[in-house]
Amino acid sequence: MLVLVCFYSFKYGQARGMTYGALAGLLIDTASGFIIGPNIISKSLAGFLTAMLKENIFQWNITVNTIVITILSIMDIFIVYICFETFSKMSFHNRPWGISVMEIIYTVVAALILYPVFSKDKDAGLQ
Numbered sequence: 001m002l003v004l005v006c007f008y009s010f011k012y013g014q015a016r017g018m019t020y021g022a023l024a025g026l027l028i029d030t031a032s033g034f035i036i037g038p039n040i041i042s043k044s045l046a047g048f049l050t051a052m053l054k055e056n057i058f059q060w061n062i063t064v065n066t067i068v069i070t071i072l073s074i075m076d077i078f079i080v081y082i083c084f085e086t087f088s089k090m091s092f093h094n095r096p097w098g099i100s101v102m103e104i105i106y107t108v109v110a111a112l113i114l115y116p117v118f119s120k121d122k123d124a125g126l127q
Contacts, residue, residue, distance in 0.1 A: 001028060002046055002076055003111045006069060007118045009047040010054050017047030034090070038083035042076040049075075062115050069111040073104045 001024050009017020025040035032039075053068055054060065077100050084090045 002043065002073055002107055003069060003114055005043050005047050006050045006072060006111075007114065009050040010060075011118070014048055014051035017051050018044045019047075021045070021047035034084065035088050037087070038080040041083065042079035045079065046072045046076060062112070062119075065115055066108060066111060070104065070108055073107040077103060 005017065005021040005024050008020045012020075021043035022040050025038075025043035026036070028039040028043070029036040049072060050068065057064055081092050085092060
C-alpha cells in the first residue's frame with residue numbers, strides 16, 4: 001500500500017497524495033482491528049514527503065526511487081510502532097525485528113516490480 005501511495009503522490013502532487021495516503025491508512029487501520037490513526041498518519045506523511053522530494057530531486061530514477069521507498073518504509077514502521085506504544089497497551093519491545101525487516105524487503109521488491117509500470121505511465125503523460 002505504501003508503494004501505491006508514493007507513486008500516486010509522485011504523479012498527482014502533495015495534496016492528493018496525502019489524501020490518498022490518509023484513505024489508505026484508514027482502510028488498513030480499520031481492517032487491522034486495532035486503534036485508528038497510526039497508518040493514517042504514516043501513509044499521509046509518506047504521501048507528503050514523496051511529493052516534496054519529487055520537487056527537490058531533479059533526476060528521479062529507479063535508484064532514487066528504491067532509496068526513497070526504503071526510507072519511507074522504515075519511517076512508516078516506526079510511526080506505527082510509536083503510535084501503538086503511545087496510545088494502546090500494545091508493546092513491541094520484545095517483538096522480533098525480522099518481521100519488520102521482511103516488511104521492508106517486500107515493500108522494496110514491490111516498488112522495483114511496479115517501477116516500470118508507473119514510470120511508463122508517467123512518461124506517456126509527458127508526451
